[in-house]
Amino acid sequence: MRRFLPFLITFFTITNAVSAQVVLKPRPDAFPPEPAPLASKSIAMAQTVEEMASWDRYPTYETYVAMMQQWATQYPTLCRLDTIGLSVQNRLILSLELTSAPDSSLPEFFYSSTIHGDEVTGYVLMLRLIDTLLASYGSSPRLTALLDRVHVCINPLANPDGTYHVGNETVQGSVRYNANGIDLNRNFPDPFGTSKPALPQENEAMIDYVSRHQFRLSANLHGGSEVMNYPWDCFTSVQNPHPQSQWWREVGKRFVDSARAVNSALFRDVTYSGIIAGGDWYVIHGGRQDYMNYYHHCLEMTMEVSTVKTLSSSQLPAYWNALATPLIGYIEEIYSLPSGVGIEDVAGTTAIRVSPNPASDEVTLWNTEPNVRLSLHDMTGRRVGDFCPSSTSYRLNLSGLPSGVYILKAPSGDVRIVKM
Ligand SMILES: [Zn+2]
Numbered sequence: 001m002r003r004f005l006p007f008l009i010t011f012f013t014i015t016n017a018v019s020a021q022v023v024l025k026p027r028p029d030a031f032p033p034e035p036a037p038l039a040s041k042s043i044a045m046a047q048t049v050e051e052m053a054s055w056d057r058y059p060t061y062e063t064y065v066a067m068m069q070q071w072a073t074q075y076p077t078l079c080r081l082d083t084i085g086l087s088v089q090n091r092l093i094l095s096l097e098l099t100s101a102p103d104s105s106l107p108e109f110f111y112s113s114t115i116h117g118d119e120v121t122g123y124v125l126m127l128r129l130i131d132t133l134l135a136s137y138g139s140s141p142r143l144t145a146l147l148d149r150v151h152v153c154i155n156p157l158a159n160p161d162g163t164y165h166v167g168n169e170t171v172q173g174s175v176r177y178n179a180n181g182i183d184l185n186r187n188f189p190d191p192f193g194t195s196k197p198a199l200p201q202e203n204e205a206m207i208d209y210v211s212r213h214q215f216r217l218s219a220n221l222h223g224g225s226e227v228m229n230y231p232w233d234c235f236t237s238v239q240n241p242h243p244q245s246q247w248w249r250e251v252g253k254r255f256v257d258s259a260r261a262v263n264s265a266l267f268r269d270v271t272y273s274g275i276i277a278g279g280d281w282y283v284i285h286g287g288r289q290d291y292m293n294y295y296h297h298c299l300e301m302t303m304e305v306s307t308v309k310t311l312s313s314s315q316l317p318a319y320w321n322a323l324a325t326p327l328i329g330y331i332e333e334i335y336s337l338p339s340g341v342g343i344e345d346v347a348g349t350t351a352i353r354v355s356p357n358p359a360s361d362e363v364t365l366w367n368t369e370p371n372v373r374l375s376l377h378d379m380t381g382r383r384v385g386d387f388c389p390s391s392t393s394y395r396l397n398l399s400g401l402p403s404g405v406y407i408l409k410a411p412s413g414d415v416r417i418v419k420m
Helices: 008-018 061-074 121-136 141-149 201-212 245-260 288-296 313-336
Strands: 079-086 092-098 108-113 151-155 215-222 225-230 275-277 299-306 353-355 362-366 374-378 383-387 393-397 404-409 415-419
Touching: 061 079, 061 092, 061 121, 079 201, 079 353, 079 415, 092 121, 092 201, 108 121, 108 313, 121 141, 121 151, 121 215, 121 299, 121 313, 141 313, 201 288, 201 415, 215 288, 215 313, 225 245, 245 275, 245 299, 245 313, 288 299, 299 313, 353 415
Parallel strands: 108 151, 108 215, 215 299, 225 275
Antiparallel strands: 079 092, 092 151, 225 299, 353 362, 362 393, 374 383, 374 404, 404 415
8 A cells, every 4th residue: 555654644634624525544554564464364375276276365476477377378369478577586577468369459458466565465356357357258248358359468466576575485474665675666757757766676677568568547456445546646636636537536436336336345444435536645756656647648546455455365255256346347447548648648669579478498579570670688788699570470489598587679679588
């Protein structure tokens, strides 16, 4: 969740006194940092993909990677695995890209979760959403249409070092920050620019990734509260309302109503409506939501999906039962987006796509420009190969290279390729 500064308590008290419409409550876990989960909290871990079958466990890191790879193998016509980048401790930041028409110009949607490593409800929700979308294709008309009409990219875990802070075997003891103690959701460029001298490497990778896509709608899932937090985070709505504020409130209401149809107690701990403009809650700088809206003209909101950051694993199915339909409905909002974000539209570029990624011996490059020379470099910058595709796709042989991360340099932008 977003973190309060202590002086804001005073602010909230005053706000509550003067406004009948916006009722704000400080979060009990906002300060000091939430203690490690109590011993009584039951965190069951799945050591294998099979142990995830009933969705009442958290995956170990290895199980998570195996799940993502297994989907890509099991549903090759519906999804492709891509690597956004590596964390400080060299864990994979993965994205599964789901669509029945990967080379078309379908609108692109992005879900990303758990940029705060201890806010893990969304992590499992995203995994279960992937599983549902893939397994339902061809049987559910609604979900079949979704993958026929939208290019859905899902990054279940944006901060793996924070989530597996203690080790790959458990999410118990997970922390908010990356391995360098940095809050990743305070370190993106925002409408005020970049305040930090260097971006964390997880954010650099995320920026590269979203720059290779043209996402029109996205959400970043957090925990610690239950509220639909729409832009801006760096302005109050009085200072500078988002051009699509009314649309955001309508979208937020559809999401919250859908969740409350299953459990009427949900989304009540910040406002009665379950919706808030971020800066009216409290102003932050460097959040990804504002970065996406301002720099990519992508409509992104922050979804705070559970009051407890690290739920007992046995509670995960109940959250899925309430949030599955709203999460799917939010993707479908892309069918009828307002025209533009209200910020001047950016010209798109056709970036190269790589599949599979990570790869073993060969990857296919898509959207290559014929007769334009490309080069591959290792992480020291050394050129390890160059080649010139003759068409819009190209099969790149990696078999002679050692395992590691490589950078494909192309006029449309650099692409990271991970060789296993
Ligand atoms: Zn958070």
